[in-house]
Amino acid sequence: MKKLAAGALCLALLWLLQALLMPKYMTSTPEGAMIREYYDSAGDHNVIFTGDCEVYENFSPVTLWEEHGINAWIRGSPQQTIWQSYYLMEETLEYETPDVMVYNVFAMCYDTPESTGSQSRREAYNRITLDGMKWSFSKWKAVQASLTEEEKQWEGILTYLFPILRFHDRWAQLTKEDVTYLFHRDTVTYNGYLMQTGVKPMTEAHVTAPRADYTFGENSWYYLEKMAALCRDHGVQLVLIKSPTLYPAWWPEWESQIEDFAREQNLLYVNMLEYQQELGIDWNQDTYDTGLHLNVYGAEKASRWFGRILAEECGVPDRRGEKELSAQWEQTIQQYQRQKAEAKEETQ
Amino acid sequence: MGFTTVKFALFFLALLIVYYRLPGKGQRAVLLAGSWCFALADGWRSLLMLLTTTVTAWAAGYVMGENQSCLGGKKARAANRPWMAGWTILNLTVLVLWKLCQSETASRALAGGDMAFLTRGLPLGISFYTLQAMSYVLDVYQGKVEPEKNFLKLALFTGFFPQLVQGPISRYGQLGNQFGERRDYEKKQVSFGMQRMLWGSFKKLVIADRMAVAVTALKDPQYTGGAFFLLTLFYAVQIYADFTGGIDMALGAAQAFGVTLPENFIHPFFSKNIAEYWRRWHATLGGWMKEYVFYPVSVSAPVRRLSKAARKKWPGFGKRLPVYGATLVTWLATGLWHGVTPNFVVWGMLNCLVIVISQELTPLYRKFHSRFRWKEKGWYGGFEMVRMFLLMNLIRACDLFPNVGEYFRRLGSLFTGFSLSDFACLDQLGLTALDYGILLAGVAVMAAVSLVQVKQGSIREKLWRRPVLRLALGFGLFLTVLLMGWYGVGYEAGDFIYNQF
Structure with a gap:
């Protein structure tokens, strides 16, 4: 009995240490806190978005609710690769079965972990997505898929299951934030949407160097096909989108490959770049970084337009009549409007 | 598979559980299989070299044992000499060649060719198990240990995985029998x-x-x-x-x-003189060199002849000459064992020099200490330890630099530009x-x-x-x-x- 108690005490201490040493992402890089926010409200969403910054910056679930009564969540994270999106979808289906899953196809251009950037950059982005996931078989597979062959050593994999092995030396850089958020986190998003209120107009056209080869890689296709099969098997409609951003470029050659795939798989594919006029995006007002991402005003326009597609073409129900859900949303909307108003005041 | 890797931790725990859970006499086989897997994790050439050394040592021991039981006495010794010498020369040559191939010159010469595999680092543990196997063959030849008929026991003696990474260098008399019986779990x-x-x-x-x-x-x-x-x-x-x-x-x-x-x-930094230091630092290598290099050289016929001639000219020094000659050869061998490079040869010679000088100055020390009774004071022991520590630090630094000239340049700067x-x-x-x-x-x-x-x-x-x-x-x-x-x-x-x- 004594031995059991001692063992439990040691494990508890290790858990506490891990909680203390993990980066909290509260006062800086809030993107790191987004993935873990999902678990507290999982279970009853009609639409789940997955993808990179082009989803969590460009769509506002608050607008989708206010305008169309759609209960949505965005499981987005910076430079989220297609294999991570796939395993996030797989994990989501353990918690709930939404009517629609929306996937932003830009990440198709990253075929392998190696192609996503330098080792340090890749690791930082992997951490932001994977450290937020709860322990599960999906997480294990996501980790395996996210590491390069060189990184796929036991030491590398274990640091994602036991992050204390990665952040073991952070004790020298601990701040007040690490103690304040030891057992809880503040909410940094509105159902996965990270609000950006700044305005930085697009003053000149972005130039992207042409590529030698525009064919999407085998690995990207493998995961997109898996994604389609996963949704089909669970009776979920998969909708592919290309989010409305001007940079990095979305090449016509990529467009035709996705169109062909969507046709073959009988999937709805919406390239929102082609509907910029209908969306009403004003690149002088609706972007906070010269067209790479939309700000809250642009995100609201995009959501208003896309909500109509979800409602009319996908049949996502309007749930504004549900009292309990409406009450929950009311709280979110108040906070959302307050932040927006504060930002507006600051700029005036 | 380094000791500080997760892979090793998993391997070790898995092997430990199977080892103690296995009923009957399978323990030895499991331990050997685990050890060979450990060698294999470093590549096929590591396992092949270990197997070659093991099989040839076992075969040499077996043949020598047969000769001893059939012929006995001097006849057996004469019949066994070619086996012992042949095995020793062959294995030493292989070890030296591997070490030579690690030099930059060899790497350049062999790059891209069929023999390029020789330049990709030493096979795991080769420096350690070659000496262990050699001690077994020499001990069998000298009749110090019985030839091992059980191949598994000898294979564990040479290939037991904990000692493959960096020793220690065991003798068959110490280790061989420990693989003979079943071991139950002892907390x-x-x-x-x-x-x-x-x-x-x-x-x-x-x-x-x-x-x-x-x-x-x-x-x-x-x-x-x-x-x-x-x-x-x-x-x-x-x-x-x-x-x-x-x-x-x-x-x-x-x-x-x-x-x-x-x-x-054995707490080497508490040593008060160089001889003591080398009894405490890498003690198993020192012991091996003493047993299989120093003693045989010091009693060998050429050294005895040299000593006889020297004694006629310098009676005192001539008496000590066999010891100094053997010390020189031992330190040359120790240096070369660490690496076939000028740095390690110089490192060995510096150690030898300090030992010989200490020996030659012994009468002077005695005189000094009979006049000044410092040795009896508590602080003097501490002074000797610090002196030894600093001296060994200076000698040890020889293997840090790409060439001997650079070492001496830095060493000189300690006295000219401190x-x-x-x-x-x-x-x-x-x-x-x-x-x-x-x-x-x-x-x-x-x-x-x-x-x-x-x-x-x-x-x-x-x-x-x-x-x-x-x-x-x-x-x-x-x-x-x-x-x-x-x-x-x-x-x-x-x-x-x-x-x-």
Whole structure:
């Protein structure tokens, strides 16, 4: 009995240490806190978005609710690769079965972990997505898929299951934030949407160097096909989108490959770049970084337009009549409007 | 598969569970299979070389044993001589060739060819098991041990995985019989073994690998004078923590399997003279060299003839000549064993020189100490230890540089350009003040543990009777390694230094 108690005490201490040493992402890089926010409200969403910054910056679930009564969540994270999106979808289906899953196809251009950037950059982005996931078989597979062959050593994999092995030396850089958020986190998003209120107009056209080869890689296709099969098997409609951003470029050659795939798989594919006029995006007002991402005003326009597609073409129900859900949303909307108003005041 | 990797931890635990769970006589086979898998993890050539040495040593021992039982006495010895000599020459040649192939010249010459595999590092443990197997063949030849008929026992003697990484170098008389009987699980043995492994990983990950950063930086040619002194000091800490850490892990792993390997370090920095130092530092290599090089050379016919001739001319010195000749050959062999490079030859010769000079000055010391009774004073022992420590630091630094000339240039700068301001380089070596603090505390803990062991014996035995304190200290040590270890992203945890020899 004594031995059991001692063992439990040691494990508890290790858990506490891990909680203390993990980066909290509260006062800086809030993107790191987004993935873990999902678990507290999982279970009853009609639409789940997955993808990179082009989803969590460009769509506002608050607008989708206010305008169309759609209960949505965005499981987005910076430079989220297609294999991570796939395993996030797989994990989501353990918690709930939404009517629609929306996937932003830009990440198709990253075929392998190696192609996503330098080792340090890749690791930082992997951490932001994977450290937020709860322990599960999906997480294990996501980790395996996210590491390069060189990184796929036991030491590398274990640091994602036991992050204390990665952040073991952070004790020298601990701040007040690490103690304040030891057992809880503040909410940094509105159902996965990270609000950006700044305005930085697009003053000149972005130039992207042409590529030698525009064919999407085998690995990207493998995961997109898996994604389609996963949704089909669970009776979920998969909708592919290309989010409305001007940079990095979305090449016509990529467009035709996705169109062909969507046709073959009988999937709805919406390239929102082609509907910029209908969306009403004003690149002088609706972007906070010269067209790479939309700000809250642009995100609201995009959501208003896309909500109509979800409602009319996908049949996502309007749930504004549900009292309990409406009450929950009311709280979110108040906070959302307050932040927006504060930002507006600051700029005036 | 380094001792400080997760792969090793999983391998070790899995093997340990199967080893103790297995009924009947299968333990030996499991341990051997595990050991060969461990060698195989380093590549096919490592396993093949180990198998070749093992099979040939067993065959040589078997044939010599048959000759002894059929012919007996001098006839058997004469019949066995070609087997012993042939085996020894063949294996030594292979070892030397492998070592030669690690040089830059050989790498360039063999690059891209069929023999390029020879240049990709030494096969795992070859320097250690070649000497072990050689001691077995020589002992069988001399009738000191019975030839081993059971191949599995001999294969475990040469290939037992804990000793493959960096020794120690065991003798068949010490180790062979330990593989003869079944071992039941003993909590104390397994617990002691794991405690020692944890202690070894503390030395390696918290101290040695952290210190390696400063040592690497200090090798830069700009660091001379006082900075060179720092280098010798830091390298002493690094190599001690690295080598003893590795040996702790090897001995601890063996102990968990119920096997006792010989101690390789007996608090060497408490030595008061060079002879004592080499009895305490890498003791099993020193012992091997003494037994199989020093003694045979000192009583060999040419040395005796030389001694006879010298005694006629210089009666006193001539008497000591066989010892000096054997010392020279022994240190040459020791240097070459570490690496077939001029640096290691010079390193060996410097050790030899200090030993011979110490020996020659013995009468003078005696005279001095009979006049000044300092030896009886407490502080003098401390002075001797510090003197020895500093002297060995200067000699040891020889293997840090790419060539001997650079070593002597730095060594010279210690006497011509020493300045206290050279120590200001401490903040340019890639370590923070916190790292230096950790190193200082780590060295203090190592020194304290050594002192307690010398004065009061085994710490683990004392703790065994106090389970709460044992758990607290063990967990504390584990946390220290976990939180302060030099591993993970952003760190480059090095291989064990003695792995390369």
